[in-house]
Amino acid sequence: MQSIHEIIIIGGGSIGLAIAIELRLLGADVTVVSHNFKAAAGHAAAGMLAPQAEQISAGAMLDLCVASRDLYPEWSEKIESISGADPGYWQCGILAPRLTHTHTDADWLEPRSIHHHQSGLSESIVGGYWYPADGQVDSRALVRALWCACQFLGVKWLDAVKVTSICRSGGRVTHLETSEGEMSAQHYILATGAWSQQLLPIPVVPRKGQMLSVMVPEAQLANLPLQQVLFGEEIYIVPRRDGRIVIGATSEDAGFAPHNTPAGVEQLMTNAIRLFPQLRDLPIQETWWGFRPATPDELPIMGTSSEANLTLATGHYRNGILLTPITAKLIADLVWHQQADRLLSDFSWQRFDPRSASISDRL
Numbered sequence: 001m002q003s004i005h006e007i008i009i010i011g012g013g014s015i016g017l018a019i020a021i022e023l024r025l026l027g028a029d030v031t032v033v034s035h036n037f038k039a040a041a042g043h044a045a046a047g048m049l050a051p052q053a054e055q056i057s058a059g060a061m062l063d064l065c066v067a068s069r070d071l072y073p074e075w076s077e078k079i080e081s082i083s084g085a086d087p088g089y090w091q092c093g094i095l096a097p098r099l100t101h102t103h104t105d106a107d108w109l110e111p112r113s114i115h116h117h118q119s120g121l122s123e124s125i126v127g128g129y130w131y132p133a134d135g136q137v138d139s140r141a142l143v144r145a146l147w148c149a150c151q152f153l154g155v156k157w158l159d160a161v162k163v164t165s166i167c168r169s170g171g172r173v174t175h176l177e178t179s180e181g182e183m184s185a186q187h188y189i190l191a192t193g194a195w196s197q198q199l200l201p202i203p204v205v206p207r208k209g210q211m212l213s214v215m216v217p218e219a220q221l222a223n224l225p226l227q228q229v230l231f232g233e234e235i236y237i238v239p240r241r242d243g244r245i246v247i248g249a250t251s252e253d254a255g256f257a258p259h260n261t262p263a264g265v266e267q268l269m270t271n272a273i274r275l276f277p278q279l280r281d282l283p284i285q286e287t288w289w290g291f292r293p294a295t296p297d298e299l300p301i302m303g304t305s306s307e308a309n310l311t312l313a314t315g316h317y318r319n320g321i322l323l324t325p326i327t328a329k330l331i332a333d334l335v336w337h338q339q340a341d342r343l344l345s346d347f348s349w350q351r352f353d354p355r356s357a358s359i360s361d362r363l
């Protein structure tokens with residue numbers, strides 16, 4: 001027998017859960033179908049909120065990222081107040097030290113000031129940039145808080161259920177085939193991250209990232225050696241408030257190949273020690289990996305689709321944690337109020353549609 005729902009969100013990572021919360025707050029009846037909660041990229045992410053440190057070029061993507069970063073303080077408080085769980089938002093600022101003298105503007109920190117700003121940097125650092133408005137969120141804590149908020153708000157959560165097919169006819173999705181039978185809804189939202197191409201012909205592929213963490217010993221917890229993110233040229237180092245220091249990340253075209261590799265871990269450790277040498281003596285706490293949902297132009301795919309009752313929210317690549325609050329807001333407004341914010345216009349799936357390309361080629 002087919003189960004019937006109002007809105008089904010396929011995928012329960014940070015994007016799917018955050019959209020579920022916004023829609024539920026607007027009064028919708030929401031079901032999230034999640035194949036593997038632990039595989040969600042949010043469990044693997046460093047959680048940097050770094051539009052400036054990432055040096056995203058001026059344009060639609062930078063506007064989107066900055067808008068989302070600006071939502072973070074209030075949005076994370078809202079998530080905490082609903083869930084009772086702290087998402088670990090910290091506007092700690094991001095320091096971007098450089099090994100080569102490449103400065104082009106007035107924001108450049110000369111060697112003396114960067115070493116004064118952060119002690120313990122490698123002697124080879126010749127300067128860098130300071131981005132005080134960038135920051136971080138503890139992405140695992142965030143995903144947990146989002147999940148708790150969904151539970152509190154009464155979002156239906158179908159875990160370990162895989163959608164195997166999105167069945168379409170006459171410009172609409174008719175139903176989903178899943179590992180637990182058929183389901184249907186008035187509206188569907190695709191938020192399946194790196195796995196999106198398994199369900200729809202959209203160009204989202206996995207880009208694997210390996211990570212590791214070290215732990216500051218208990219005796220030094222009152223005086224953490226790092227209180228800001230270090231965004232180096234080959235490595236980033238993200239201190240959490242509880243003494244963990246997260247180090248990342250590799251960027252590999254390895255499909256969905258699981259596991260950490262000696263080469264990946266070596267790359268992380270070598271580059272991290274080169275940037276911040278005192279890490280060499282800290283105990284390794286954990287290694288892990290995850291899959292970024294990458295698109296050919298590294299921009300997300302968001303908004304309407306070729307089916308009238310299917311909305312897309314995927315392909316957030318390396319900025320999906322940063323973009324979670326704005327994505328949730330824009331997609332909830334689109335689905336519930338049929339209001340398409342102008343911020344969405346550059347992220348349509350149609351930029352990859354061969355029919356659109358042939359039309360624009362002819363123009």
Ligand SMILES: Cc1cc2nc3c(=O)[nH]c(=O)nc-3n(C[C@H](O)[C@H](O)[C@H](O)COP(=O)(O)OP(=O)(O)OC[C@H]3O[C@@H](n4cnc5c(N)ncnc54)[C@H](O)[C@@H]3O)c2cc1C
Binds near residue numbers: 161199249291293322
């Ligand atoms: C190593 C690493 C470091 C990163 N660092 C940062 C960072 O510092 N800052 C930042 O902003 N972003 C970062 N990211 C990117 C960020 O994590 C992702 O862009 C974001 O988490 C994507 O969220 P999502 O909800 O779209 O996908 P995911 O979190 O991957 O969730 C997708 C979910 O959909 C489920 N699913 C898939 N297919 C199906 C199906 N057929 N049926 C049912 N369920 C399905 C999956 O099981 C999964 O749980 C990083 C990513 C990685 C891997």
